[in-house]
Amino acid sequence: MLKSKNMLTLKGQRSASRSDSVEADLLLWWEDFYLPIFAYILPKMGELEGKKVLELGTGTGGTATLLAKRGASVVGIDLLPFRLTEARARAAEHDVAESVEFALMDAMHLAFPDNTFDFIISKSVLVFTDHTRTAQECYRVLKPGGKAIFIENMRHHPAVWLYRKAFLRYSGKLHYFSLHDVAAVGAEFEGLEHREFHLSAVGALFWQKGISIPLFYRWTFGILKVVDAVLLKCFPFLKRFCWITAMICHKD
Ligand SMILES: C[S@@+](CC[C@H](N)C(=O)[O-])C[C@H]1O[C@@H](n2cnc3c(N)ncnc32)[C@H](O)[C@@H]1O
Structure with a gap:
């Protein structure tokens, strides 16, 4: 627990x-x-109290709000004005409107001076952008000692690949991550640590999105998470077939 x-x-x-x-x-x-x-x-x-955080592609502002609730002063940017309106409403609903600012801005062209933020975070956003260009902009606006955290969707999970082919028409336009892309993003910084998540655990979704049996879903998810931990420890080459990667890039 x-x-x-x-x-x-x-x-x-x-x-x-x-x-x-x-x-x-x-x-x-x-x-x-x-x-x-x-x-x-x-x-x-x-500790996030008093830290300045930039969230790229904030969408409806969930992550920005979560970090503001932990004491950070957050700027969330996105390309879609209606998403920013929803994000402002979400922050207000959680009583953190004063700690979060939302702005219309492109992650590849950040309108902030060099060395502005302690942390940068994004979730499912780099796949829409030129990874290297975005990483370079993040490096520029990050303070020395800061970290950029990118949570991204990977390319080679067989079931997720099939799902995208069948149901996500726009997926062909996105640049999903390989381990090579993870290394390329990390190369724009002085340090990189990363971890890959969810290999067999994706199978639990059958009991949620296929036949909805919440109890089976929870059980299967719990068991398959343990299976994944063992598989990835014993066979590290399987990381390339995971669904999601989390990269933590360090600026000296
Ligand atoms: C899949 S959504 C993820 C939203 C949010 N990060 C979340 O996890 O809920 C991707 C978001 O990135 C935004 N986006 C895509 N390209 C962008 C860019 N170049 N600059 C800023 N935002 C971008 C989209 O408008 C969208 O809101």
């Missing part, structure tokens, strides 16, 4: 506190799959 402020608990666990469950809701969609990822990255960010 994870209890510290830097950890998230799975929504629905009996002992999960209300604030944990609010945080899970702020991950917006596929939240069960993002909980372990945020449990990995939030401790890397440490």
Whole structure:
């Protein structure tokens, strides 16, 4: 059971506190799959009180709001004005409107001076952009000692690949990540650590999106997460077939 402020608990666990469950809701969609990822990255960010954070491609502002609730002063940018309107409403709903600013801006052309932010974060956004160009802009606006955290969708998971081919018409236009892309983004910084998530665990979605049996979904997800941990430890080459990667890039 994870209890510290830097950890998230799975929504629905009996002992999960209300604030944990609010945080899970702020991950917006596929939240069960993002909980372990945020449990990995939030401790890397440490104490957020007074820290300046930029969120690229904020969408409806879930992550920006989550970080503002932890004390950060956040700027969320996006290319879509209606998303920014939704994001402002979400921040207001969670009483952090004063700690979050939202702006219409392209992640590849950031209108901030050099060395502005302690952290930059993005979730499912770099796939829409030129990875290297975006990483270079992030490096520029990050303070020395800062970290840029990119959570991205990977290219080679067989079931996810099939799903994209069948149902996501725009997916052909996106640049999903390979491990080579992870290394290329990391090469724009002085340091890179990364972890890949969800290999067999994706199979649990059958009991959510295929035949909806929530109990089977929770059981299968719990078991397959353990299977993944063992598989990825014993056979590291399987990381390239995971669904999601989380990169933490360091600027000296
Ligand atoms: C898949 S959504 C993810 C939204 C949010 N990060 C989340 O996880 O809920 C991708 C978002 O990135 C935004 N986006 C795409 N390209 C962008 C760019 N070059 N600069 C800023 N935002 C961009 C889109 O408008 C969209 O809101």
